[in-house]
Amino acid sequence: MHRKSSLLYANPILFSPIYLNAENISTEKLLALYRFANLFFPQMGSNLVNTLLDMEKNSERLTANSSPEERRKLIREIKGLSMKIQCSINDEEENMMDISINIIPGEVLKRVQQGRNDLIEYQKLSKDFDKLISQLITKEIMRRFTSKVTNSFKGFWKSQQVPSFITQLLDMGWIDRNGQLLQGASIDELLTGKYHKQFEQLMPEELLQEGMQIRETIKTCFEISQEDTDSLILDAKKRHALLEITIREANKP
């Protein structure tokens, strides 16, 4: 029986245009991949993806340096054509990341503006895109790393003599009695901060290395600024305004 398609029955990942499989992302390889792309496509990597995604989105920011006549001719010639581009990154055949792009070239040409690219605007857009992707990747990678740290902590609870650092973390409210890392815990403080030495003594070398790779990857690839004061304050103002209405209205008798 044919049933109308519904999200309730569909594969979840089909509805995510950018799909990340965090379990399969090796941070070491991600950094290497980024460096590879930078070596061979120094100015092209993210701009190319940006442009393709923008084409799909029918954005008005695209420009084409061609005469109106030439453009009209090309539109006639490519009428009916569509492009489906599947960008897929695999590690040992395990899928790490997918981006699906669907473009109708004729539609893109109809919308693009006449003229040359605005490079400054282009660079700005590229930075914005990096910020968005970096937050998605950071979130996923950190989640996986946290889970590995938790697994190591769990192991200590099974031993006869629980290390003093573990009990210290328990007292601080950073872990619970199952070794689960709690929200108050700071991975940064463990990896490179105040508790670096104790953490280093207890954790396997490979886990420490992975943690450092994560930091380096994020720093190198995305240059995330956690201290972007302007955007933090701007975001805070927006949220504040929404909450003000919510609290006032919700408390009305």
Next chain:
Amino acid sequence: MEDLKRLIYVPILHAQDDSKHKASSLPKNQKMANELSAIDEMWAGIAAKIEGLNLPWKQIRIYQDGAPVCGNELTLAKRLAESGSPNFSFILDLINKGATLEGTEDMDLLIQEYDLLNKLLMKSSGTNQKAMNAEYQTKSRELLALRDQFILNRITDTLKKDEFPIVFMGVMHRLDKMLEKDFLVSYVIYRLPFRSIGTIYNA
């Protein structure tokens, strides 16, 4: 083995002046007009995607970021929609189709968040801004975790057997990962126009 119930998860980006952009007068310049257009476009995109899913609306229960359990959830949604929130306007559309809006957040935690923001904004011109921001971010993360836990409990407690949940949640929440234990999470993501990401992105 019992099949997991499908849950539709919509990661949202809170938009600049989300609560009042429609209530204001005409845009003063083209930049602002572009921002507003991008916000509307984002919500139109999300709406088109969700409406295309052919959902059984009467069996849909909506859980919304920032919507407290307060007894007058519908009135609050109307008020926020009237003030220009495209997010809540869309939710009202879904309610008109038959969906139910559920009070989602703990009011006390939202008030704590409001107080935290107050503190940050009052001291935003101070000299030790870096330390202030770091402190805010730490506390904000802690609060977010508490809110996620409350919302998770809320969903599992209020969802009826024959219902399906739609969850609209800011991208910084980690609720989706917590839900994976009990639900098969399907994402509905609208790809933003890149010109405007910088101005409306509010992770």
